[in-house]
Amino acid sequence: MKSALCIGILVVVAGCQQRPLQPEAADTVIRSPTNQDLRLVRGYRSTDDDCQLTGETSFTVNFLDDAADLVSCPTGSDAAQSLVEMYAAREVAETGGYTVYSVPRR
Secondary structure, eight states: OHHHHHHHHHHHHHHHSOOOOOHHHHTOOOOOOOOTTOEEEEESSSTTOSSEEEEOOTTTGGGOBTTEEEEEEETTOHHHHHHHHHHOOEEEEEETTEEEEEEEOO
């Protein structure tokens, strides 16, 4: 009886060991843009928008305009492309994986 119990425990413990990731999953690295130079406030067009309304920092101070919103999108993203198409956004800078746009309010 004790040997059957020991074998059962060994089987359970062996099943709890961590298994390595599948090769294709281990090779996949997801890198998010960094925003060290940017103060990202909120989604620009909606709460879950990848393009973010951008506040004032020492990096962005020269791009602020009272007649435009400053918006940052991940560089090369579909969200960035649609921002340019929808609002005639003008690119003003790039930093840390983000492209910064000036979006006219009028």
